[in-house]
Amino acid sequence: MALSRIVVYGPTTSRVGKILWTVGEAGAQYERDERSIAALKADSEYMRIQPKGTVPTLVCEMAGAPPFVVNESNSAVAYLASKLSPGGLYPATAEGVANAWQWLEWGESSVAASQSPVWFGLVKRGGYPPGTPLRVERGPDGHASVVNDKSVAALLRVWSTLERHLASDGRTFVQGDRLTMADVTVGVHANRLFHIPPDAIGVDVRASMPRTHDYYQRLCERVPYRAHVLPFGMP
Ligand SMILES: N[C@@H](CCC(=O)N[C@@H](CS)C(=O)NCC(=O)O)C(=O)O
Structure with missing residues (x-):
């Protein structure tokens, strides 16, 4: 209907x-x-x-x-x-739907859990959960190593999953050569990842995760992404 x-x-x-x-x-x-x-x-x-x-x-x-x-x-x-968008944003097969859900869940659970404390700490300069004081531990090099009790290394590790995934079969989007619902939560979090100040964490994720960065740039070419997602990556 x-x-x-x-x-x-x-x-x-x-x-x-x-x-x-x-x-x-x-x-x-x-x-x-x-x-x-x-x-x-x-x-x-x-x-x-x-x-x-x-x-x-x-x-x-x-x-x-x-x-x-x-x-x-x-x-x-x-x-x-x-x-x-049946057969478009919504995959046409049960296997495609289950596969898309894997990535929706990964974004809302694994990525959000590692990234939100760092995002709200280093970009929004606040504690996490909101309302608590900001806590940042720095290593000997001065870079943030733990932010709001979450390790920056764990954040980089979680994103390495997508980097490897995009490398396999040369995927343009999460499920292949076109955007599906599998990209939505991942895409929202990727926008934040590329706005975390490289100086703060001592890693330029644009260089260390080139496929994920290319993917992000492809998302940025899309008008609805620019309208509804990009504003949430702004410090
Ligand atoms: N997993 C839920 C999370 C919903 C959620 O926690 N939303 C926040 C705002 S982004 C909220 O409503 N917070 C107020 C509260 O938890 O009382 C979802 O993806 O919709």
Whole structure:
């Protein structure tokens, strides 16, 4: 059933950006409710449709059916990909879908866990979790080695997975030669990776991860990525 209305709840964050990028790639229209997280949590109707109280939340309308509500940004991305771009952003086979989910999960779990403390520490100059004091340990060379209790080496190690993956079969995008939903969470985090100051960590990831950097540059050529993801890589 075709979607007649798409509403994305939440202030503009990188996870909201994932959903807007997906909709943008599919060429669909959407509406926003950009209230703050605090304002949404105080709204009993929002808490009814989204008991976790987090953002983003996606509400989609279809003729003759009750509105469909989904939270968890990866679930929202996968749902929109399947409705708006079957066989395109949403892989055509069960194996392709499972493979894409591997990368959606990797981005939201492994990459986010290693990168968020470093990103919020070195780029946003804050503690992580938000509200805690910033903690940075430096090695003898003065470079940050541990930021907000997460090792920079672990961050570089997690990204080496994608570097090796892109090298195998000369992939242009995560699943091959075209963009799919598998790129969405990875792409959002890649944007942050390439905005971590090389001087702070003593590694220029553009040089040490050339395939990942080429991949990032290919993403930057895409108008919806530039509109909805790039702003979240800005210090
Ligand atoms: N895994 C969830 C995480 C959602 C999440 O934690 N969102 C943050 C903002 S990016 C939030 O709502 N934080 C407020 C809270 O946890 O109360 C997703 O991907 O949507």
